Amino acid sequence: MSKQLSSGVAHLLKKAKVPVFNGYGKLDGTQANGRRKVLVSQDGAAPTTLTAQHVILATGARARVLPGLEPDGKLIWSYKEALVPEDMPKRLVVIGSGAIGTEFASFYRNMGADVTLVEVAQRILPVEDEEISQLARKAFEKQGIRILTGAQVGTLQKTATEVHIPVTLGDKTETLVADRVISAVGIVGNVENIGLEGTKIQVDRTHVVTDSLCRTGEPGVYAIGDLAGAPWLAHKASHEAVMCVEAIAGKTVHPIDPTKVPGCTYCRPQIASVGYTEAKAKEAGYKVRVGRFPLIANGKALAMGEPDGLIKTVFDAQTGELLGAHMIGAEVTEMIQGYVIARTGELTEAELAETIFPHPTISESMHEAVLAAYDGALHF
Amino acid sequence: MTASVPASAPATTPQVARPTNRIVASPLARRIAASKGVDLASIKGTGPHGRIVKRDVEAAESKASASLPSHAQAAAPVSGGGSRSVPHTTMRKVIARRLSESKATIPHFYVSMDVELDALIALRAQLNALSSDEGQDSFKLSVNDMLIKAAALALKQVPEVNASFTEDAMILHDDADISVAVSLDDGLITPIVRAAERKSLKQISQEAKSLVSRARAGKLKPEEFQGGTFSISNMGMFGVKEFAAIVNPPQAAILAIAAGKRQPVVSGDEIRIATVMTVTLSVDHRAVDGATAAKWLSAFRSIVQSPLALVL
Numbered sequence: 001m002s003k004q005l006s007s008g009v010a011h012l013l014k015k016a017k018v019p020v021f022n023g024y025g026k027l028d029g030t031q032a033n034g035r036r037k038v039l040v041s042q043d044g045a046a047p048t049t050l051t052a053q054h055v056i057l058a059t060g061a062r063a064r065v066l067p068g069l070e071p072d073g074k075l076i077w078s079y080k081e082a083l084v085p086e087d088m089p090k091r092l093v094v095i096g097s098g099a100i101g102t103e104f105a106s107f108y109r110n111m112g113a114d115v116t117l118v119e120v121a122q123r124i125l126p127v128e129d130e131e132i133s134q135l136a137r138k139a140f141e142k143q144g145i146r147i148l149t150g151a152q153v154g155t156l157q158k159t160a161t162e163v164h165i166p167v168t169l170g171d172k173t174e175t176l177v178a179d180r181v182i183s184a185v186g187i188v189g190n191v192e193n194i195g196l197e198g199t200k201i202q203v204d205r206t207h208v209v210t211d212s213l214c215r216t217g218e219p220g221v222y223a224i225g226d227l228a229g230a231p232w233l234a235h236k237a238s239h240e241a242v243m244c245v246e247a248i249a250g251k252t253v254h255p256i257d258p259t260k261v262p263g264c265t266y267c268r269p270q271i272a273s274v275g276y277t278e279a280k281a282k283e284a285g286y287k288v289r290v291g292r293f294p295l296i297a298n299g300k301a302l303a304m305g306e307p308d309g310l311i312k313t314v315f316d317a318q319t320g321e322l323l324g325a326h327m328i329g330a331e332v333t334e335m336i337q338g339y340v341i342a343r344t345g346e347l348t349e350a351e352l353a354e355t356i357f358p359h360p361t362i363s364e365s366m367h368e369a370v371l372a373a374y375d376g377a378l379h380f
Numbered sequence: 381m382t383a384s385v386p387a388s389a390p391a392t393t394p395q396v397a398r399p400t401n402r403i404v405a406s407p408l409a410r411r412i413a414a415s416k417g418v419d420l421a422s423i424k425g426t427g428p429h430g431r432i433v434k435r436d437v438e439a440a441e442s443k444a445s446a447s448l449p450s451h452a453q454a455a456a457p458v459s460g461g462g463s464r465s466v467p468h469t470t471m472r473k474v475i476a477r478r479l480s481e482s483k484a485t486i487p488h489f490y491v492s493m494d495v496e497l498d499a500l501i502a503l504r505a506q507l508n509a510l511s512s513d514e515g516q517d518s519f520k521l522s523v524n525d526m527l528i529k530a531a532a533l534a535l536k537q538v539p540e541v542n543a544s545f546t547e548d549a550m551i552l553h554d555d556a557d558i559s560v561a562v563s564l565d566d567g568l569i570t571p572i573v574r575a576a577e578r579k580s581l582k583q584i585s586q587e588a589k590s591l592v593s594r595a596r597a598g599k600l601k602p603e604e605f606q607g608g609t610f611s612i613s614n615m616g617m618f619g620v621k622e623f624a625a626i627v628n629p630p631q632a633a634i635l636a637i638a639a640g641k642r643q644p645v646v647s648g649d650e651i652r653i654a655t656v657m658t659v660t661l662s663v664d665h666r667a668v669d670g671a672t673a674a675k676w677l678s679a680f681r682s683i684v685q686s687p688l689a690l691v692l
């Protein structure tokens with residue numbers, strides 16, 4: 001399937017008459033006429049020099065490696081190996097409960113592995129709203145995933161077939177034993193060896209510093225996607241690509257507001273969110289109104305046999321702005337766009353309340369979660 | 381078919397007028413503009429197709445407030461005597477915000493009345509004489525304690541004043557929870573004597589005493605000063621002749637009490653001497669009309685001038 005998708009992209013590039021040079025690219029200063037040089041090398045052959053008025057850097061990111069947890073590709077995996085396993089581990093420890101770690105934990109548990117999810121923060125999915133984290137934890141534990149939070153992992157010890165993982169929880173240390181470990185402790189930007197040295201391009205904690213239009217400190221050089229700022233998401237990368245090129249072409253563009261970029265975690269139950277969590281909204285000084293609607297009160301979710309879940313809305317009490325929305329449950333990754341449209345179009349609670357949602361769908365809960373923040377939900 | 385259609389039929393087709401210079405703005409931008417008094421027609425939108433969005437309204441608003449001299453600048457003395465800036469306490473900020481909000485959003489009006497205090501003062505002396513000298517049962521009623529109860533009883537008689545205005549409905553409160561303004565070194569706070577109409581003067585007195593001393597010590601719990609259905613502000617002890625207070629939202633009214641003073645009073649064809657204080661009721665006109673305010677003041681005056689009801 002993914003082969004089909006990437007050959008589709010190759011076809012689109014061809015159709016748009018975009019020449020593709022396969023190889024390792026690197027900035028190489030400027031020509032006399034101010035055009036930028038990019039060296040492309042492949043297989044040790046003499047590099048090709050390309051020149052252009054504008055260069056967009058999009059080298060992405062790779063898994064972060066922590067000392068003691070170095071992936072070896074065999075017993076200790078990064079996401080790369082975890083995506084294409086040769087065999088199913090029976091006992092799996094996932095280190096890190098961000099979106100990636102959580103997805104792998106959920107996936108391998110569904111495939112029947114014994115999974116332990118280890119997180120150094122006090123809760124899993126630490127960037128999500130706290131209530132969502134709690135519900136996710138409950139759901140995963142019900143499925144048999146063991147979850148350790150506030151947990152420090154020491155240096156992994158390997159035998160031929162097993163990994164021993166020392167985990168410190170408060171004043172207790174326990175050693176977990178697993179067939180495989182997935183290290184999912186974040187990503188780092190690919191900023192090395194691409195010719196940034198000696199330029200005005202700034203790097204902050206492995207990511208290229210850009211302004212709201214993706215410009216770097218060096219005129220004519222741009223950075224997008226995981227190489228640039230958060231959130232590290234494919235749809236943000238692709239939106240930036242379009243915006244950056246349109247800006248170069250002289251069109252009017254609108255900078256990306258990270259609080260309008262949805263984030264989805266494809267675990268079971270699914271998790272989706274956009275904008276401020278309740279805590280972040282309060283921290284930012286908003287007086288909030290919060291609405292909650294549990295999926296157990298939704299007919300469709302019940303009929304699907306997926307009654308576990310919650311839709312939560314966070315509104316600015318003063319203006320009615322939808323500051324954030326947080327969902328856990330069936331199909332929520334398909335539904336979050338409704339709130340993203342509301343947030344992007346600057347709808348207030350009034351328009352959302354007046355919107356008619358189709359019955360019987362899970363999306364009706366999104367309506368109820370808006371009403372719940374104001375006059376109260378109809379069906380709960 | 382066509383012939384049978386009444387001539388007026390086309391006019392019944394809903395026609396929505398399309399003004400030519402329609403303002404295109406997001407619902408959120410419209411709402412923020414309305415609440416901050418920003419004129420959308422004066423703003424250039426930066427959203428898709430020039431749509432006015434939140435950031436445009438906020439930019440316009442901050443530009444407008446930047447072009448006005450800030451209060452700090454306006455307050456700076458022009459003389460060469462120097463000045464210093466004292467950072468606001470949280471309390472000062474809350475006072476500033478709440479009172480500005482009240483004055484800006486509540487249409488105030490004021491009604492004053494003179495009230496004779498002699499009967500109440502005499503009753504107070506009689507009651508205080510009943511107090512044991514010390515211990516749990518001792519009490520010393522103040523005039524203010526008695527006025528708290530009088531106000532509460534008047535609210536029972538004219539319950540329309542014990543109200544809060546909201547966009548959708550008038551909220552009428554059952555209990556008369558009286559917020560009593562207490563001045564502090566760095567501001568003021570309004571602890572609440574709850575359901576004062578049902579409490580004895582002794583209870584009110586002991587409660588008020590404890591609230592005031594804990595207010596001055598900064599030891600009130602939030603529920604002891606948040607809420608309340610009516611406020612009293614007494615500046616009698618400062619010898620004030622009369623004053624008007626600012627309504628304490630979401631309450632509908634506040635009573636300003638000035639100093640009682642011995643003065644000549646004309647009653648019938650006689651001139652006699654009485655202790656008279658001027659009280660002024662400040663009212664949220666959205667909640668209470670003039671006649672009702674006057675009715676409340678009359679009820680209050682009757683109770684104070686014939687104060688036996690206070691001990692019933």
Ligand SMILES: Cc1cc2nc3c(=O)[nH]c(=O)nc-3n(C[C@H](O)[C@H](O)[C@H](O)COP(=O)(O)OP(=O)(O)OC[C@H]3O[C@@H](n4cnc5c(N)ncnc54)[C@H](O)[C@@H]3O)c2cc1C
Binds near residue numbers: 023058059079
């Ligand atoms: C396991 C996993 C699951 C994820 N799931 C989701 C998800 O569900 N939804 C979502 O939105 N995001 C998801 N992400 C994140 C998403 O993959 C990234 O945000 C997105 O791929 C970033 O796009 P990019 O173009 O910036 O970088 P990349 O997709 O990493 O592309 C960078 C490309 O540049 C190439 N490259 C690097 N250096 C050079 C060089 N010097 N010369 C030439 N080529 C070079 C790399 O080989 C790579 O092909 C996930 C990530 C991981 C790891």
